[in-house]
Amino acid sequence: MVNKTILVVLDGLAYETAEQCMGFLHALKEQGVATTYKMQCELPSMSRPLYETILTGVTPALSGIVNNQVARNSNQKSVFSLARDAGLTTAAAAFHWYSELYNCSPYDAVRDRHTQDPEQLIQYGCFYHGEHYADSYLYLDAESLRLRHDPDFLLIHPMNIDNAGHKAGVDSAHYRNTVRNSDSELSKYLPRWIEEGYQILITADHGMNDDKSHGGALAKERDIPFFVIGEQFSHQPSCAPEQTEICGIICALLGIENANKQVTKNLLLEEPLINRQYPHAMAI
Numbered sequence: 001m002v003n004k005t006i007l008v009v010l011d012g013l014a015y016e017t018a019e020q021c022m023g024f025l026h027a028l029k030e031q032g033v034a035t036t037y038k039m040q041c042e043l044p045s046m047s048r049p050l051y052e053t054i055l056t057g058v059t060p061a062l063s064g065i066v067n068n069q070v071a072r073n074s075n076q077k078s079v080f081s082l083a084r085d086a087g088l089t090t091a092a093a094a095f096h097w098y099s100e101l102y103n104c105s106p107y108d109a110v111r112d113r114h115t116q117d118p119e120q121l122i123q124y125g126c127f128y129h130g131e132h133y134a135d136s137y138l139y140l141d142a143e144s145l146r147l148r149h150d151p152d153f154l155l156i157h158p159m160n161i162d163n164a165g166h167k168a169g170v171d172s173a174h175y176r177n178t179v180r181n182s183d184s185e186l187s188k189y190l191p192r193w194i195e196e197g198y199q200i201l202i203t204a205d206h207g208m209n210d211d212k213s214h215g216g217a218l219a220k221e222r223d224i225p226f227f228v229i230g231e232q233f234s235h236q237p238s239c240a241p242e243q244t245e246i247c248g249i250i251c252a253l254l255g256i257e258n259a260n261k262q263v264t265k266n267l268l269l270e271e272p273l274i275n276r277q278y279p280h281a282m283a284i
Protein backbone atom coordinates (compact mmCIF):
# COMPACT_ATOMS: atom_id res chain seq x y z
CA MET A 1 0.00 0.00 0.00
CA VAL A 2 1.28 3.45 -0.92
CA ASN A 3 0.96 5.96 1.91
CA LYS A 4 1.67 9.44 0.59
CA THR A 5 4.53 10.84 2.62
CA ILE A 6 5.95 14.29 3.31
CA LEU A 7 9.46 14.72 4.77
CA VAL A 8 10.33 18.15 6.18
CA VAL A 9 14.05 18.69 6.88
CA LEU A 10 14.49 21.86 8.94
CA ASP A 11 18.12 22.70 8.27
CA GLY A 12 20.19 23.28 11.42
CA LEU A 13 17.40 22.75 13.99
CA ALA A 14 18.81 21.77 17.41
CA TYR A 15 16.69 19.43 19.55
CA GLU A 16 16.53 21.69 22.59
CA THR A 17 15.39 24.73 20.59
CA ALA A 18 12.70 22.65 18.89
CA GLU A 19 11.50 21.57 22.33
CA GLN A 20 11.38 25.20 23.57
CA CYS A 21 10.12 27.09 20.52
CA MET A 22 7.88 24.92 18.33
CA GLY A 23 4.56 25.58 20.02
CA PHE A 24 2.34 24.34 17.21
CA LEU A 25 4.16 21.04 16.78
CA HIS A 26 3.99 20.49 20.53
CA ALA A 27 0.27 21.32 20.47
CA LEU A 28 -0.14 18.45 18.01
CA LYS A 29 1.83 16.28 20.40
CA GLU A 30 -0.44 17.24 23.30
CA GLN A 31 -3.46 16.38 21.15
CA GLY A 32 -2.00 12.94 20.47
CA VAL A 33 -1.55 13.69 16.75
CA ALA A 34 2.25 13.91 16.71
CA THR A 35 5.01 12.07 18.54
CA THR A 36 8.53 13.45 19.06
CA TYR A 37 11.71 11.49 19.41
CA LYS A 38 15.19 12.73 20.22
CA MET A 39 17.57 11.69 17.49
CA GLN A 40 21.34 11.96 17.12
CA CYS A 41 22.67 12.94 13.71
CA GLU A 42 25.52 11.08 12.05
CA LEU A 43 28.95 12.69 11.72
CA PRO A 44 30.22 15.04 10.49
CA SER A 45 27.26 17.19 11.54
CA MET A 46 27.19 18.98 8.19
CA SER A 47 24.44 19.52 5.65
CA ARG A 48 25.33 17.79 2.42
CA PRO A 49 26.69 14.61 4.07
CA LEU A 50 23.52 14.33 6.15
CA TYR A 51 21.10 15.06 3.29
CA GLU A 52 22.61 11.93 1.78
CA THR A 53 22.27 10.00 5.05
CA ILE A 54 18.62 10.99 5.45
CA LEU A 55 17.69 10.11 1.87
CA THR A 56 19.79 6.90 1.56
CA GLY A 57 20.27 5.58 5.10
CA VAL A 58 24.05 5.50 4.50
CA THR A 59 26.48 7.27 6.84
CA PRO A 60 28.81 9.95 5.38
CA ALA A 61 31.91 7.80 5.95
CA LEU A 62 30.39 5.09 3.75
CA SER A 63 28.62 7.26 1.16
CA GLY A 64 31.73 9.34 0.48
CA ILE A 65 29.73 12.58 0.83
CA VAL A 66 32.01 13.60 3.71
CA ASN A 67 31.84 17.40 3.50
CA ASN A 68 29.79 20.15 1.86
CA GLN A 69 32.23 20.52 -1.02
CA VAL A 70 31.70 16.99 -2.40
CA ALA A 71 29.43 18.08 -5.26
CA ARG A 72 28.46 15.01 -7.23
CA ASN A 73 25.57 12.62 -7.77
CA SER A 74 24.84 10.12 -5.03
CA ASN A 75 25.90 6.58 -5.93
CA GLN A 76 23.55 5.00 -3.35
CA LYS A 77 19.96 3.82 -3.62
CA SER A 78 17.83 6.66 -2.24
CA VAL A 79 14.19 7.27 -1.43
CA PHE A 80 14.03 9.12 -4.74
CA SER A 81 15.57 6.33 -6.86
CA LEU A 82 13.64 3.54 -5.15
CA ALA A 83 10.37 5.47 -5.43
CA ARG A 84 10.85 6.32 -9.09
CA ASP A 85 11.78 2.72 -9.89
CA ALA A 86 8.59 1.60 -8.13
CA GLY A 87 6.58 3.84 -10.44
CA LEU A 88 5.85 6.45 -7.79
CA THR A 89 5.95 10.23 -8.19
CA THR A 90 8.64 12.27 -6.42
CA ALA A 91 8.95 15.99 -5.72
CA ALA A 92 11.13 18.37 -3.70
CA ALA A 93 11.20 22.02 -2.73
CA ALA A 94 14.75 22.19 -1.45
CA PHE A 95 18.25 23.67 -1.50
CA HIS A 96 20.05 23.01 -4.81
CA TRP A 97 22.45 20.50 -3.23
CA TYR A 98 19.58 17.98 -3.37
CA SER A 99 19.37 18.54 -7.11
CA GLU A 100 23.12 17.87 -7.31
CA LEU A 101 22.86 14.69 -5.23
CA TYR A 102 19.90 13.12 -7.04
CA ASN A 103 19.39 14.92 -10.38
CA CYS A 104 22.08 17.00 -12.12
CA SER A 105 25.53 18.04 -10.90
CA PRO A 106 26.77 20.73 -11.06
CA TYR A 107 23.59 22.71 -10.51
CA ASP A 108 22.62 25.08 -13.28
CA ALA A 109 19.99 27.46 -11.92
CA VAL A 110 18.51 28.35 -15.31
CA ARG A 111 18.14 24.68 -16.24
CA ASP A 112 17.42 23.11 -12.84
CA ARG A 113 15.64 25.61 -10.58
CA HIS A 114 12.27 24.48 -11.90
CA THR A 115 12.47 20.79 -12.76
CA GLN A 116 9.69 18.87 -14.43
CA ASP A 117 11.11 15.66 -15.82
CA PRO A 118 9.72 12.16 -15.08
CA GLU A 119 13.13 10.64 -16.00
CA GLN A 120 14.90 12.41 -13.11
CA LEU A 121 14.96 10.89 -9.63
CA ILE A 122 13.38 14.08 -8.27
CA GLN A 123 10.77 14.41 -10.98
CA TYR A 124 9.23 17.69 -9.90
CA GLY A 125 11.59 20.13 -8.23
CA CYS A 126 11.73 23.71 -7.10
CA PHE A 127 15.31 24.38 -5.99
CA TYR A 128 16.92 27.50 -4.50
CA HIS A 129 20.53 28.59 -4.14
CA GLY A 130 20.50 31.55 -1.72
CA GLU A 131 20.74 30.48 1.92
CA HIS A 132 18.46 33.39 2.90
CA TYR A 133 15.63 32.21 0.60
CA ALA A 134 12.60 32.89 2.77
CA ASP A 135 10.98 29.87 4.42
CA SER A 136 7.55 31.33 3.60
CA TYR A 137 8.36 31.24 -0.14
CA LEU A 138 9.78 27.73 0.17
CA TYR A 139 6.61 26.36 1.78
CA LEU A 140 4.59 27.99 -1.02
CA ASP A 141 6.85 26.29 -3.57
CA ALA A 142 6.28 22.96 -1.84
CA GLU A 143 2.52 23.36 -1.60
CA SER A 144 2.38 24.32 -5.25
CA LEU A 145 4.29 21.14 -6.20
CA ARG A 146 1.96 19.08 -4.02
CA LEU A 147 -1.20 20.51 -5.55
CA ARG A 148 0.03 20.44 -9.16
CA HIS A 149 1.73 17.04 -9.24
CA ASP A 150 0.21 15.06 -6.34
CA PRO A 151 3.57 13.40 -5.48
CA ASP A 152 3.71 10.17 -3.49
CA PHE A 153 6.85 11.51 -1.80
CA LEU A 154 7.49 15.20 -1.19
CA LEU A 155 10.66 16.59 0.41
CA ILE A 156 10.48 20.09 1.92
CA HIS A 157 13.73 21.69 3.01
CA PRO A 158 13.80 25.28 4.35
CA MET A 159 17.16 26.89 5.25
CA ASN A 160 16.36 29.94 7.42
CA ILE A 161 17.01 28.25 10.81
CA ASP A 162 20.51 27.21 9.79
CA ASN A 163 21.15 30.66 8.34
CA ALA A 164 20.08 32.31 11.63
CA GLY A 165 22.37 29.98 13.58
CA HIS A 166 25.36 30.95 11.44
CA LYS A 167 24.60 34.63 12.02
CA ALA A 168 23.83 34.59 15.76
CA GLY A 169 24.56 31.14 17.27
CA VAL A 170 22.26 28.61 18.89
CA ASP A 171 21.77 30.65 22.08
CA SER A 172 20.34 33.77 20.48
CA ALA A 173 17.00 35.51 20.08
CA HIS A 174 17.49 35.51 16.30
CA TYR A 175 17.92 31.73 16.14
CA ARG A 176 15.03 31.01 18.52
CA ASN A 177 12.70 33.45 16.73
CA THR A 178 13.53 31.88 13.38
CA VAL A 179 12.57 28.48 14.82
CA ARG A 180 9.30 29.99 16.12
CA ASN A 181 8.65 31.42 12.66
CA SER A 182 9.28 28.03 11.08
CA ASP A 183 6.78 26.44 13.46
CA SER A 184 4.26 29.11 12.48
CA GLU A 185 4.85 28.43 8.77
CA LEU A 186 4.24 24.72 9.36
CA SER A 187 0.96 25.54 11.12
CA LYS A 188 -0.33 27.04 7.86
CA TYR A 189 0.00 23.72 6.01
CA LEU A 190 0.07 20.82 8.45
CA PRO A 191 -3.67 20.80 9.28
CA ARG A 192 -4.50 20.30 5.60
CA TRP A 193 -1.86 17.62 5.10
CA ILE A 194 -3.11 15.79 8.20
CA GLU A 195 -6.72 16.04 7.03
CA GLU A 196 -5.74 14.59 3.65
CA GLY A 197 -4.13 11.58 5.33
CA TYR A 198 -0.43 12.17 4.68
CA GLN A 199 2.26 10.45 6.73
CA ILE A 200 4.55 13.28 7.84
CA LEU A 201 8.11 13.25 9.20
CA ILE A 202 9.71 16.46 10.47
CA THR A 203 13.38 16.44 11.40
CA ALA A 204 16.72 18.21 10.92
CA ASP A 205 20.01 17.36 9.28
CA HIS A 206 22.07 18.58 12.28
CA GLY A 207 21.94 21.08 15.15
CA MET A 208 23.90 24.26 15.87
CA ASN A 209 26.63 25.34 18.33
CA ASP A 210 27.51 28.55 20.20
CA ASP A 211 30.30 29.31 17.70
CA LYS A 212 27.70 29.96 14.94
CA SER A 213 28.62 26.74 13.19
CA HIS A 214 28.34 22.95 13.29
CA GLY A 215 30.29 19.97 12.08
CA GLY A 216 31.48 18.33 15.29
CA ALA A 217 30.15 16.01 17.95
CA LEU A 218 28.78 18.42 20.60
CA ALA A 219 25.27 17.54 21.83
CA LYS A 220 24.02 20.89 20.48
CA GLU A 221 25.31 19.93 17.05
CA ARG A 222 24.16 16.30 17.10
CA ASP A 223 20.84 16.28 18.96
CA ILE A 224 17.93 16.85 16.60
CA PRO A 225 14.16 16.33 16.79
CA PHE A 226 12.21 13.68 14.90
CA PHE A 227 8.45 14.35 14.79
CA VAL A 228 6.09 11.85 13.21
CA ILE A 229 2.45 12.39 12.30
CA GLY A 230 0.07 9.89 10.71
CA GLU A 231 -1.95 6.78 11.28
CA GLN A 232 0.77 4.44 10.01
CA PHE A 233 2.99 5.26 12.99
CA SER A 234 2.74 3.35 16.26
CA HIS A 235 3.40 6.57 18.26
CA GLN A 236 5.11 4.45 20.91
CA PRO A 237 7.35 6.73 22.97
CA SER A 238 9.82 3.90 23.61
CA CYS A 239 10.98 3.71 19.98
CA ALA A 240 14.51 4.90 19.30
CA PRO A 241 14.74 5.96 15.66
CA GLU A 242 18.16 6.55 14.10
CA GLN A 243 18.93 9.02 11.32
CA THR A 244 20.08 6.11 9.13
CA GLU A 245 16.58 4.60 9.43
CA ILE A 246 14.63 7.54 7.97
CA CYS A 247 15.15 6.28 4.41
CA GLY A 248 13.83 2.81 5.28
CA ILE A 249 10.87 4.24 7.20
CA ILE A 250 9.83 6.30 4.16
CA CYS A 251 10.30 3.36 1.78
CA ALA A 252 8.09 1.24 4.05
CA LEU A 253 5.42 3.96 4.15
CA LEU A 254 5.54 4.18 0.35
CA GLY A 255 5.03 0.42 0.11
CA ILE A 256 8.36 -0.15 -1.65
CA GLU A 257 9.21 -3.83 -1.22
CA ASN A 258 12.77 -5.07 -0.89
CA ALA A 259 14.21 -1.61 -0.39
CA ASN A 260 16.81 -3.30 1.82
CA LYS A 261 17.02 -0.30 4.14
CA GLN A 262 16.96 -0.37 7.93
CA VAL A 263 13.63 0.49 9.62
CA THR A 264 13.19 1.42 13.29
CA LYS A 265 11.69 -1.43 15.30
CA ASN A 266 8.06 -0.84 16.30
CA LEU A 267 7.90 2.69 14.84
CA LEU A 268 5.41 1.66 12.15
CA LEU A 269 2.20 -0.27 12.72
CA GLU A 270 2.85 -2.44 9.71
CA GLU A 271 6.40 -3.71 9.42
CA PRO A 272 7.79 -3.82 5.86
CA LEU A 273 7.79 -7.22 4.17
CA ILE A 274 11.56 -7.54 4.26
CA ASN A 275 11.64 -7.22 8.05
CA ARG A 276 8.93 -9.79 8.73
CA GLN A 277 9.98 -13.04 10.28
CA TYR A 278 8.51 -16.33 9.11
CA PRO A 279 10.42 -18.53 11.57
CA HIS A 280 9.02 -21.98 10.84
CA ALA A 281 7.94 -21.78 7.23
CA MET A 282 11.09 -23.29 5.73
CA ALA A 283 12.25 -25.34 8.69
CA ILE A 284 9.69 -28.12 8.49
Ligand SMILES: [Zn+2]
Pocket residue numbers: 012047162163166214
Ligand atom coordinates in the same frame (compact mmCIF):
# COMPACT_ATOMS: atom_id res chain seq x y z
ZN1 LIG B 1 24.88 25.28 8.38
